[in-house]
Amino acid sequence: MSIVDRPTSGSSLLGGSIVMPANSCAHALPPRLVSPWAGEPGTAGTVAVVGAGKMGLPLAAQFAGHGWTVIAVDVQEAVVAAINEGRSHMGEEPGVADLVASAHAAGRLRATTDGAAAAREANVVVLIVPVMLDARQQPDYRHMDAAVDAIAPGVHVGSLVIFETTLPVGDTRDRFAPRLEAASGLRADAEFLVAFSPERLFSGAVLRNLASYPKLVGGLSPRSTERAALFYDSVLDAEIVAMSSAEAAEFSKLADTTYRDVNIALANEFAAYADRVGVDIREVIAAANSQPYSHIHQPGLGVGGHCIPVYPHFLLSRAPELTLVARSREVNDGQIGVAVQAVRDALGGLDGAPVLVLGLTYREGVKELAYSRGVALVEALRSAGARVLAHDPLLSDADIRSLGAEPYPWGSPCDARALITQTADRLWRALDPAWFPDLAILVDGRNSLSGLALPPGVAHRGIGVPARG
Numbered sequence: 001m002s003i004v005d006r007p008t009s010g011s012s013l014l015g016g017s018i019v020m021p022a023n024s025c026a027h028a029l030p031p032r033l034v035s036p037w038a039g040e041p042g043t044a045g046t047v048a049v050v051g052a053g054k055m056g057l058p059l060a061a062q063f064a065g066h067g068w069t070v071i072a073v074d075v076q077e078a079v080v081a082a083i084n085e086g087r088s089h090m091g092e093e094p095g096v097a098d099l100v101a102s103a104h105a106a107g108r109l110r111a112t113t114d115g116a117a118a119a120r121e122a123n124v125v126v127l128i129v130p131v132m133l134d135a136r137q138q139p140d141y142r143h144m145d146a147a148v149d150a151i152a153p154g155v156h157v158g159s160l161v162i163f164e165t166t167l168p169v170g171d172t173r174d175r176f177a178p179r180l181e182a183a184s185g186l187r188a189d190a191e192f193l194v195a196f197s198p199e200r201l202f203s204g205a206v207l208r209n210l211a212s213y214p215k216l217v218g219g220l221s222p223r224s225t226e227r228a229a230l231f232y233d234s235v236l237d238a239e240i241v242a243m244s245s246a247e248a249a250e251f252s253k254l255a256d257t258t259y260r261d262v263n264i265a266l267a268n269e270f271a272a273y274a275d276r277v278g279v280d281i282r283e284v285i286a287a288a289n290s291q292p293y294s295h296i297h298q299p300g301l302g303v304g305g306h307c308i309p310v311y312p313h314f315l316l317s318r319a320p321e322l323t324l325v326a327r328s329r330e331v332n333d334g335q336i337g338v339a340v341q342a343v344r345d346a347l348g349g350l351d352g353a354p355v356l357v358l359g360l361t362y363r364e365g366v367k368e369l370a371y372s373r374g375v376a377l378v379e380a381l382r383s384a385g386a387r388v389l390a391h392d393p394l395l396s397d398a399d400i401r402s403l404g405a406e407p408y409p410w411g412s413p414c415d416a417r418a419l420i421t422q423t424a425d426r427l428w429r430a431l432d433p434a435w436f437p438d439l440a441i442l443v444d445g446r447n448s449l450s451g452l453a454l455p456p457g458v459a460h461r462g463i464g465v466p467a468r469g
């Protein structure tokens with residue numbers, strides 16, 4: 001065998017997502033339109049998708065693309081108007097704009113703000129509005145409660161209601177089914193059916209993921225599970241997994257996302273130890289992951305976005321005894337402090353120091369600021385007294401100002417003494433240190449700029465990577 005520096009095989013050498021092959025469509029299209037729809041293979045009915053956002057609109061387009069009549073429901077008039085003109089308001093999601101346009105042109109996709117009317121007309125209602133966290137890190141149900149209350153008067157005998165939004169374990173059965181029963185006057189799992197099916201898609205690859213990730217489904221009883229599984233089998237090209245209960249399906253999404261948070265926290269702790277013993281954590285992780293049971297993710301400046309930092313708290317809201325989960329949240333949120341301390345050490349203090357943050361969205365290429373560590377980093381630097389500048393190719397100057405930083409025009413001369421990369425945007429590779437004549441340190445927060453040549457005297461500090469300069 002040949003001798004190599006790094007393992008050349010293994011499905012998760014770097015940790016994180018493994019690309020799964022997309023299944024091609026094996027449905028006989030178009031299906032036969034029926035009303036009411038009772039799950040017969042080869043047939044389609046009407047589905048209401050409640051919440052036509054980053055996840056809901058691609059879902060609506062996918063369902064329409066498989067022959068269903070789709071009514072998108074949203075509280076935002078502008079979203080409804082765009083869909084009714086055949087336009088996607090989700091500029092960056094590959095393939096969605098075309099699918100929305102063709103579904104609309106074929107008369108299979110329209111939108112409304114009237115949830116009750118949509119539910120009345122629909123055989124299936126899919127809810128995909130956000131459940132976030134409140135200031136006490138408890139689930140904030142205001143959007144979902146409002147959406148459930150809006151559709152409930154339209155739920156009728158034979159309706160199938162599916163929750164795709166991530167929920168704490170037990171909410172489908174104990175919080176939302178009774179709410180639907182109270183408003184509709186019908187019995188759940190008897191006169192109408194209720195299931196949970198977690199949305200597990202990745203922004204930027206939603207349509208591809210829909211064709212590859214197995215679709216998990218768990219109902220209030222096997223009856224609800226079976227109907228929901230038949231629905232997804234008619235609209236998706238992926239494997240459908242009929243689970244034993246709604247609770248098992250709810251838990252699976254929290255387990256998947258929390259696993260990633262805990263895994264990244266472990267990688268961050270390993271990175272701190274790698275710093276202490278002077279080895280490169282990337283070499284260690286790549287080597288460890290060449291054993292097929294090891295799937296260590298990458299260290300960095302913490303975890304952002306709607307999902308990974310949020311769902312551990314959904315678990316903790318019901319199971320505070322999960323101390324490993326709580327500790328992992330602390331470790332990941334604490335990574336911002338690692339960057340701030342590195343800059344403080346290099347400059348001898350932060351008071352009045354100009355610091356440029358590169359990347360404010362939670363990850364490169366996705367215009368999403370929810371729980372972004374970039375926002376937290378700006379706040380931490382400002383409260384330590386620094387003058388904070390920032391650049392993000394996805395944000396306008398006004399966006400950047402609203403987050404408390406001065407916009408930095410890419411490529412212009414700048415008096416920054418420290419740079420911190422908070423995303424791994426490819427744009428940073430074109431960075432020219434000559435733009436920053438006073439530069440003392442680059443904190444490479446995602447270990448993506450190890451190859452960047454820096455002038456003598458400028459320090460490079462990665463996360464678990466031997467220091468340079």
Ligand SMILES: NC(=O)c1ccc[n+]([C@@H]2O[C@H](COP(=O)([O-])OP(=O)(O)OC[C@H]3O[C@@H](n4cnc5c(N)ncnc54)[C@H](O)[C@@H]3O)[C@@H](O)[C@H]2O)c1
Pocket residue numbers: 050051052053054055056073074075076079128129130131132143144146147150164165166199200201202203306307
């Ligand atoms: N964004 C992601 O990367 C992602 C990934 C996997 C799963 N999810 C799941 O999808 C859920 C939704 O996420 P998203 O990114 O699509 O959110 P989003 O903010 O992009 O879209 C939510 C939409 O719901 C609408 N809405 C809010 N309240 C409503 C109501 N009462 N009735 C009708 N519409 C309403 C909003 O106007 C908005 O258009 C998340 O809470 C999560 O559980 C998201």
